[in-house]
Amino acid sequence: MTELVSLCSEPKLENASLIVGWQEDAGKLGPKVIDYLNKHIKARAFYEIEPVKFFPLGGVAIEKNIVQFPVSRFSTGEKKDLVIFESNEPTYERFKFLNSVLDVAEHYCKVKELYTISGTISPVTHTSSRRLLAVFNEQNFQKRLRGYELEAMTWEGPPATNTLLLWLAERRGIPGVSLWPEIAFYLATMEDLKAAKGVLSFFDHKFELNLDFTGLDLEINDQNEKLALLRRENPQIDKYIRTLEMGISLNEEEQLRLAQGVTQFLEKTPASLTPCSTNE
Amino acid sequence: MTIKLYKEPQLERPDLICGWPGIGMIGVTAVDYLRRTIIAEELGEIESCDFFEPRKVNIQDGLLKDLEFPNNKFYYQKLKERDLLLFIGEEQPTDSTRMYATGEKAYKIANLVLDVAEKFGCRRVYTSGAAVTQIHHTLKPRIWAVSNTKDLVDEVRHYENTVLMSEIEGGPGQDVISGLNGLLLGVARKRGMKALCLMGEIPYYLQAFPWPYPKAVISVLEVLAVNMGIDIDMIPLLEMAKKIDVGIEGFLENLYEAEAIPSQIRNETRESIEKMKYVRETPGPITDEDQKRIMERIDDFFTKGEKGDDRTS
Numbered sequence: 001m002t003e004l005v006s007l008c009s010e011p012k013l014e015n016a017s018l019i020v021g022w023q024e025d026a027g028k029l030g031p032k033v034i035d036y037l038n039k040h041i042k043a044r045a046f047y048e049i050e051p052v053k054f055f056p057l058g059g060v061a062i063e064k065n066i067v068q069f070p071v072s073r074f075s076t077g078e079k080k081d082l083v084i085f086e087s088n089e090p091t092y093e094r095f096k097f098l099n100s101v102l103d104v105a106e107h108y109c110k111v112k113e114l115y116t117i118s119g120t121i122s123p124v125t126h127t128s129s130r131r132l133l134a135v136f137n138e139q140n141f142q143k144r145l146r147g148y149e150l151e152a153m154t155w156e157g158p159p160a161t162n163t164l165l166l167w168l169a170e171r172r173g174i175p176g177v178s179l180w181p182e183i184a185f186y187l188a189t190m191e192d193l194k195a196a197k198g199v200l201s202f203f204d205h206k207f208e209l210n211l212d213f214t215g216l217d218l219e220i221n222d223q224n225e226k227l228a229l230l231r232r233e234n235p236q237i238d239k240y241i242r243t244l245e246m247g248i249s250l251n252e253e254e255q256l257r258l259a260q261g262v263t264q265f266l267e268k269t270p271a272s273l274t275p276c277s278t279n280e
Numbered sequence: 281m282t283i284k285l286y287k288e289p290q291l292e293r294p295d296l297i298c299g300w301p302g303i304g305m306i307g308v309t310a311v312d313y314l315r316r317t318i319i320a321e322e323l324g325e326i327e328s329c330d331f332f333e334p335r336k337v338n339i340q341d342g343l344l345k346d347l348e349f350p351n352n353k354f355y356y357q358k359l360k361e362r363d364l365l366l367f368i369g370e371e372q373p374t375d376s377t378r379m380y381a382t383g384e385k386a387y388k389i390a391n392l393v394l395d396v397a398e399k400f401g402c403r404r405v406y407t408s409g410a411a412v413t414q415i416h417h418t419l420k421p422r423i424w425a426v427s428n429t430k431d432l433v434d435e436v437r438h439y440e441n442t443v444l445m446s447e448i449e450g451g452p453g454q455d456v457i458s459g460l461n462g463l464l465l466g467v468a469r470k471r472g473m474k475a476l477c478l479m480g481e482i483p484y485y486l487q488a489f490p491w492p493y494p495k496a497v498i499s500v501l502e503v504l505a506v507n508m509g510i511d512i513d514m515i516p517l518l519e520m521a522k523k524i525d526v527g528i529e530g531f532l533e534n535l536y537e538a539e540a541i542p543s544q545i546r547n548e549t550r551e552s553i554e555k556m557k558y559v560r561e562t563p564g565p566i567t568d569e570d571q572k573r574i575m576e577r578i579d580d581f582f583t584k585g586e587k588g589d590d591r592t593s
Contacts, residue, residue: 095329137344152342159337159347167337167347 026119027192041077114176304493307408361509
């Protein structure tokens with residue numbers, strides 16, 4: 001517990017659910033979802049994990065003229081049964097870091113369930129529906145969440161940080177699920193807003209949040225319009241996306257060209273094409 | 281941070297033999313070969329998640345089944361002359377990107393291993409590793425020995441094919457044993473336990489070689505076999521050594537013919553390595569300076585990805 005810093009008086013929580021999202025995420029899913037939830041529940045940070053043991057602090061990264069610094073903080077808001085943890089993924093001592101997260105979850109927040117979110121890169125298009133894949137750490141919890149349109153994931157390979165957190169939670173008897181919405185691969189470095197909406201809709205349904213999706217829907221429309229414009233202006237990009245829409249895969253070079261074309265276009269196009277679009 | 285013991289056998293003053301990966305995989309191969317020879321039973325393990333990152337996750341139908349960590353296992357066997365405990369660590373715990381154990385984690389794992397040794401009343405602890413030296417790969421490697429007590433030093437003088445570090449020809453008598461194969465001796469000394477490290481000689485030009493070096497493994501096992509009063513069938517290791525010799529010869533031929541290296545330097549390298557064939561018991565006649573130069577050329581050879589050698593990939 002020595003790595004923790006208290007930011008304000010401890011909230012009184014009982015049977016809370018913890019939602020964990022990471023700053024570095026495919027389709028910027030983590031930041032988008034966490035930001036949306038934090039704003040909706042008017043969340044206030046109450047604990048931070050000190051970065052010194054977990055991140056390289058030999059300097060700071062700069063992104064678009066803004067200095068970046070690792071953040072690892074717990075927030076809660078008006079809805080008292082929801083705790084949100086947003087963080088950069090630790091560079092060092094992953095297990096120690098994740099155990100610190102679970103210490104707070106278990107001892108201060110009395111967490112009964114854990115939800116982690118991460119994007120999984122997929123050959124889907126921005127026009128198609130996205131599956132919400134799920135990995136559970138116990139079967140009963142999996143049964144309880146039947147009916148939420150989650151698809152079971154099967155996979156073998158190096159574990160993600162979320163998976164380690166899920167594994168550690170299981171050892172403490174905390175049921176948990178990692179949610180892996182599909183991210184269109186050519187939106188991996190941009191915001192995949194439709195994927196974010198899929199996750200938010202799940203939380204909305206599960207926690208009865210009554211989220212207002214108006215702003216997000218406008219952003220999705222705006223992104224779709226931009227991509228439609230790109231397809232009109234660039235027949236090759238259109239051909240690649242059409243190929244994917246027909247369920248045919250692209251080769252590596254085509255995938256790269258599509259991803260580069262989309263990224264460059266979205267980066268240089270103004271934030272909004274539609275006058276009524278607002279940022280949430 | 282825990283040790284899990286699956287059983288608690290009654291052992292009579294056992295010796296503990298530990299192996300971790302290192303140059304030529306000498307120590308870990310020797311202990312693992314011994315484990316299979318004496319059909320040692322699993323005794324327990326050190327929980328790996330405190331020290332290592334998992335290698336793999338297994339997710340089936342939406343359920344997290346398992347994480348696969350490097351094994352850190354204890355084994356035991358009751359032999360006619362001596363009971364044995366073995367410990368095999370599949371990785372060395374590090375706090376950084378180094379190959380060898382360093383820092384707090386290394387110290388902790390060394391203490392956990394010795395906790396088990398103490399629990400079973402171990403008589404002494406062995407580790408094993410590589411002694412990188414100027415020996416040709418066609419020659420039989422000797423064992424360099426280091427202990428943490430004076431009486432073991434005296435005992436080592438009677439071992440076959442074994443030299444004490446202080447008695448190595450032209451050697452400084454002072455050196456460093458990297459990683460847990462060395463650290464364990466230091467921690468054992470701090471805890472008043474006798475320990476010995478047996479290092480099999482390996483040619484310096486093979487220290488970055490991606491294969492095990494069975495000739496040195498055999499030398500280590502020969503010493504252990506005498507000390508444990510057991511027979512060890514070395515034939516599989518000898519056969520493996522033959523195959524690896526073929527690989528080494530191929531590697532050296534590629535090195536000597538690498539067009540990326542100027543011909544004069546290639547010839548000098550060949551001469552330096554080949555003349556070691558005829559030198560049995562001294563680390564000379566090439567100097568440390570020669571050794572450094574040859575290693576730089578070998579590094580160049582690997583980093584430039586010379587054609588015809590896919591080991592660089």
